[in-house]
Amino acid sequence: MDRTAPPHLTTPRPTTSPWTFTQLLSATRRGARLARLLGAGQLRSWDAPPALTERAEVVIAELAANAALHGRVPGRCFRLTLVLDPASQVLRVEVSDARGDLHPRLATDAAGAGALTPGGRGLMLVEALADHWDCVPFPPSGKTVRAVLRATRL
Template identity: 60%
Template sequence: MSQKTTQVGAPVRPFTVLLSPTRRGARLARLLAAAQLREWGVPEDVVERAEHVVAELAANAAVHGRVPGRDFRLRLALTTAAGHGGVLRAEVADARHDRFPGNHPDGPPPGGESGRGLLLVEALADRWGVTPGPLPRKTVWAEFGLAAPPAGAR
């Protein structure tokens, strides 16, 4: 795939989509996020990191945040200032306000088949967290800093 060479020089409006809380919906979230970030001209290294994080957050929404009949929301927002870099924020909101991501300070349980995804999010994102509400939702978000383009770049 070719990478766009144009640099983002102004705030970009957010991208938002509702998806079914299924494996297919989680996969589509990852694919749509990567396509949108490339469309915006986000550097490929950030696209790859964000793609993995969105995949994990969307999978968590489908598995742990699922409520029958309610979709999850993927939102991407790119905030930039000409010559100053910016911030990419990826959010996944699900319908389970009562189930927050687990905190495993010592890592996942021994022999467990889950519990490693948020370690991946922690490693790939610059910052991440959870915002409760509005009821019945919660939003898990991750942010990625974007370096300023080289002087003279367009």
């Protein structure tokens, strides 16, 4: 019988790994508000840089509000996921909802960015505060809007 330790026990592992927070929330205004509060609280508990936490709080609020308003399917929740890599100080915010048929779009009306349009300004905030954002399918029929925020902006 070989008494040497298996390689996975002797190989040094990185001391930092991404931290993850996931929560299902009701697709209501109250659920969106709770997403913002829980997300900001989680980032503070991880000791994320204050500037990152402040930007993330606005991004979470906007994406959660969109999920509750535009992604709502009766009886279905939306999901907030935060993934923070403490080594690189990069945060990924994901909000998944049940409406895969409606994809987020920035407001591009003919009246211009200063016009009082019924929607689209929330995504303009996400565009301004995130280093990158996109939308991907969330099987079986939903979507996930993802935003990446770096503690130090390039």
